[in-house]
Amino acid sequence: MRRLLRIAVREYVAYVRTVGFWLSMLALPLGMGLVMAASGWMEASAPPPALVVVDLTPDQGYLPAVSEAVETRNSLGRLRNEIVPSPVALPRDPAAIGAALKPWLSGEARLEGKRRLAGALVIHGAGERVALDVWTDSPLLGASETVRTTIATRMQREKLVAAGVDPSLVTATQALQPTVTDYSPKTAGKASLLTRLPGLIGFAAAMLLWSVIFTGAGILLNGVIEEKSSKVLEVLLSSATVPEILFGKILGVAGVTFTVLGVWGTVSTVLLNVFAPAQAAGIGQVLFSGGLVFYFAFYLICGYLMYASIFTAIGSFCETTREAQTLLGPIMILLTIPVIFLSQALRRPDTPALDILSWVPPFTPFMMTARAASNPPIWQVAGTGVLMLATVALVVWIAGRAFRAGALSTGKVDFKGLVAKLRGGE
């Protein structure tokens, strides 16, 4: 244990001393800050997309309604657009309007203030044959849908009024909206952020595991390659047992990874408590009431140990990262598969594929973590837990033999030689 801890501390200190560690520590907060600042700046500095709305209907009665609907939508702060006058006199033929506005729509010509025209909405026809032509190459942020709904409402109203329905009744009828309430079957009460949090937290925890494995195992791999190429491994092997070296390294690098995550987590918790205390309390309640945090921790530790052992063993056979890449290919493919299915676990946690993948050891930690919110049956939790423990034990045992064989090996690795060394232990 003494030697294991010394190796772990050396690993930890070696990485904490590097510039890369501090850059990693600052990267996320800085990146997030930059993204938020940039999007805020873009929002503040960029005017809303400009639209020309042309009403070619006989009474041109749609234009005021459309303008009012777009203004209402803008006032709600969502998907803002600005209706501007046409920069050129337009023909009455709807089909010719696109050609007339082409220089502005394509960006060759600019509106006043050097703004680009984002699109043109042409309303034409009459009675029950009113049509909407949308001329644009850029997303109109939902404006065309707003316009379409407004036109439809007016068309329905005209039809009903023509049929003799009282206009006030039509207005009242069209204003009717159902009251939609989300309920949670788990709490038998109204759905809230709290009831949806487990799913989101499960997804986040699975992604966290994935990123911990990716970064931690990558650090381990490079560290072992460096030790192998600088011939330190043989000295270590003469001074400590293989499990001491293997677990010392894994523990040290886990310390590095969790230090970074810990700092990020602490900063996030403080910020959340200051700016969104209700959500912070909700997250705390989800994690700590019902032992979800231990559930996550179990799969996190198992997953990390499994992949870290594999990466460490691979590193012991390689003196360059190029050599490692050839051996890492299959592992990287394995690691991409859970990412594809993680979003499924959030949206459709009852998908049979998730059940099946939960029993495939390389994917078990990710799948079971992401499925936490859907309350998987207890027999599945227990079964996959036992499976993970057995798999981790087996992988660590094989990795230990491989590590010893790899550390003392020289020259290129061939598959036959590798298997022979694993069987012989050297």
Next chain:
Amino acid sequence: MQAALELERVTKRYGAFTAVDDLSFSARQGRILGFLGPNGAGKTSTLRMVLGLSEPTSGRLSVLGAPDGRSVRDRIGFLPEERGLYRRMTPVEAIVFLAGLKGLPAGEARKRARAMLEQQGLGEAQNRQIRQLSKGMAQKVQLIAAIAHEPELVILDEPFSGLDPVNQQALEAMIRGLAERGATVVFSTHVMQHAERLCEHVVLLAKGRKAFDGTVSEAKARAPRALVLEGSLEAADAGALPGVAEVTSQPLDSGHVRHSCALKPGASGQEALKAAFAQGLDIQRFELREPSLHDAFIVLTGESLDEEAAA
């Protein structure tokens, strides 16, 4: 005296290849044992078995009373053939870390590291990163790291390789110091001069098999002495001298020829020389040369050694 290290009929095979074949020898406590042989003779494979880094295919080992080095690793110091340290560590940090793995407390390890580095002329370099040190300096640091915990058994695999003559001398002094302190030193080398200067006891290895096990003087006694004659005499004249078994001739720039006359066992070089002068052979220079360990190795194994020019 009790043996610190004992091998009994040890064999190591890698598939069909036999790296070490039926090897037996022992190293007595407090002595320096030279483990000699050309590259590929099986020295490193043997030392790895001693350390417990690999297991023998057959045979028995006793390392400080244990079946191999694993259970007594804290009492062993090891310098591998291919050397390396963490490049971003300082010498003191590297020594403290490696000695710490051997059970030496950090404070004591730091104190010893500084003292030993000073003693080896590395006081100025103790706080520089190892990547900034010369190869010789780094090698000294690694040796200090291997012995800072004052091991009872020190195993050095080709410790002199890559060192310049000045550093080789310094290393020889360090090895002598270890033995004076009471440690058993086993070092492998393919450079016989170091073994001649340092060891009483040598084990010669060739193609995985033991070719000789005994003292340096016993090994040398197996090789013939030679009478070197330089002048314009013919090889046939040299070969006809009494007691001469074999002549090897080499022309010199001066126009003369150097004849190395291997003497028969028990033959006197003086008799041959007397006869040469009596016959009036033209001899400009003569020398009665005692055999070296290298000569002994050639006689004992039938192989030549790829010795380093620097040795």
